[in-house]
Amino acid sequence: MNERIAIVTGASSGIGKATAIALAQKGFDVGIGFNSNAEGARQVAAEVEAHGVRALAFRMDLTDPRAAAEAVERAASELGGVDVFVNNAGVNRRASFLEETPEDWQRILTINTTGPFLCAQVAARRMVAQGRGGRIVNVTSVHELVPIRGGSSYCASKGGLGLLTKVMALELAPYGITVNAVSPGETATPMNGVPESRDAAELSRPAIPIGRPGRAREVAALIAHLAEPDAAYITGVTLPVDGGLLLMSAIANQEYAGRQ
Template sequence: MSETTTSTSAAGRFTGTRVIVTGGARGIGARIAERFAAEGAKLAVLDRLSGPGLDKAASIGAWFGEVDLAEPESTRAAMSAAIGELGGVDVLVNNAGVLEFGTVLDTTVEAWDRAFAVNTRAMLLTTQVAARSMIDAGLGGAIVNLASMAGKYGGENEAAYASSKAAVIALTRVTALELGEHGIRANSLCPGYVLTEMGAATRTQEMIDLWSSYSPLGRLGTPDDVAGLALFLASADGSYLTGQAVNVTGGMIMH
């Protein structure tokens, strides 16, 4: 695991709040990290992409830890290192995820296991480490898990991905039920189609136009659309929200 430490002097509603963001090197995770940094948070970014991760961390004054979240022991070690570097943790944003495409008939065991290892099991492990630290500190905390619209309605050619994201929603609800007595809130976000680097290789302009037509707003989501709600759920303004799976879909689904 490689890391770097820098500092920031930004001020805002998260001044002094200790935040860990997984998958923060690019895409939605990077934008979430940027928004927290702009509002004064003390940040740790975890990602397997060391080059982009180090660059992003340096640009926003965050600590960076390189980790493959498919590896349980490395995940626990990276979380412990991040908490040690921050001096504790107040907010955990479980953003990291992988796309695995395949039909029910064609999905391989390897693709299924990879989707669940990164998209779901890693969230369990990071939550365990972070929540124990939050409980020991006695200050409560907030956990925001990135699920997906696919976790609510399914999706053709997404057997492993949609299933893993449905599991994220269930895990979030159990977390909220069990940790609420410690003042720890847990919510999940269910984005729809968001233009990020992760899906760039598999989409065409025709796909973008079609997906945009599914939204009453006539457009796809942006990382900022998701980041704004992630910060709300982590903030005092969201203090009575827990166990929710909040849609960020531009109205593509409304339940």
């Protein structure tokens, strides 16, 4: 990990933006993958470069997984390699199981699972060829671990990416490549309807033990830590960043058991 080149997908806003900036602060050159928000990507690139490192904004569209993987390959070539790859781009969806359509089901799995699989495969192959190890972080969701009503396609896509993370970690460990998943709970981002100017502390969430949504930079801080040499012994795990949200399912189970 002496080289410092990172690529982050979905980096024009939200968690991806915060991750790109966090990695730049640690001295990484950063590839900034985006789909439609070119202006946002340009602004992120300027913030990355303000830390004295290189930035490369590049377009990728996960609805075409092969083309997205090729875009990652081109970005890695232009940057001179890749040492950290963050699979952050994805989409959310809610539809009841009885009403979900095959077309929408396939779209969510294509964007959230197949696209990240092919992009990570490109990054991993380059890391192996470089011979200096690497880090791969897949951004999933707490709904990789627990279901939500209306989340049949979303939960399946994130659950699949979570288990793929473990297979990747197992197979890539001999090459010095660690692979982990970071699973955010509710996070205050533009994708979730919260403008960047509004702090998460302004939003009350009584169902979350911490009492608020997460900040994008709080998720990014964990991702950036996983890129560091001190995280070399962490691989094949899912690390929630959820303000204690997952604890609530345990409390509910305890309460239910107490009534039996």
